[in-house]
Amino acid sequence: MEKTDFITESLRENRFWTQIMSEHALFLRQGLPCEEKEAINEARQLERLFAELKARADWTPSDREAVFLLNQDVIQALDRIIKFKTYVLKMMITCRLGGFNYPLLVDHVRREAIRFRVNLLRLNNNIQTPVAELALEEEIFWLRIMGDHARFIAHLLDPSERPLVQRAMAFGEDFETLRVQGEDLQSMLVPRDFENHLLPADLMGDPLPPGFGNLPKPFAIPRLRRFNEEVIDATRGIRDFKAIALELIESCTVLSLISSLLASHVLREAQMALEDLEMVGGELNKPQSQ
Ligand SMILES: [Fe+2]
Ligand SMILES: [Fe+2]
Structure with a gap:
């Protein structure tokens, strides 16, 4: 850097x-x-x-x-x-x-x-950090965070707010599906992350058997660029949903246990997620990473 x-x-x-x-x-x-x-x-x-x-x-x-x-x-x-x-x-x-x-x-x-x-x-x-590893780590981190937010919103809205609760739950499902896809791609492309999850790197044996650790280049297969776009699209979706939720909460037109500060907190995190994910997209689109 x-x-x-x-x-x-x-x-x-x-x-x-x-x-x-x-x-x-x-x-x-x-x-x-x-x-x-x-x-x-x-x-x-x-x-x-x-x-x-x-x-x-x-x-x-x-x-x-x-x-x-x-x-x-x-x-x-x-x-x-x-x-x-x-x-x-x-x-x-x-x-x-x-x-x-x-x-x-x-x-x-x-x-x-x-x-x-x-x-x-x-x-x-x-x-x-190699670009494919960084991309999947960022995406999986943010997908889990956005999925959690969806579930928190669903569970903190008043139960009478049925359509909003349903929307929030649907966001939860979408983010979980994407996160599982991210984990599939992660063990295909970045075995190191999967291995280290099972055993810390220094206990995996030295030297590592071939095919362990980080695979040789190219790391960033074209599917990763499409995945990044899918994650960004989903994040824009929940960002807009949170912006609406914040408006409803600030104007006292929704029943919930969510404070304005909490609504703005999760909205700001969605905006930060988009910044991070767009930076990752920029890295994936650089010619040397293909
Ligand atoms: Fe959060
Ligand atoms: Fe937070």
């Missing part, structure tokens, strides 16, 4: 995701039982910490060193919020913590934090 890409990409990631992390802390806090004083306090501190990092990201100059340090500090803050999300998830799924956060929502915001951390590690350590 070029020097300017490092700066532009780091700032784009930080300016988006630090705000998102701050909002996660707020959402988790609002769903905690009011006697959980310690967890509520930690959530408050994390909300403030990430709001401060967002302000810092906004005024960080396009200077390599300043951006590198920002990435480092955000990674440290992410370690703390991932620990918190893991704690809340563990307590909930072992029935030691009540409240109104769905376990899948806690897992979802934890996955978003882990991926943000991976992106910053890739940037700061200049880790290059």
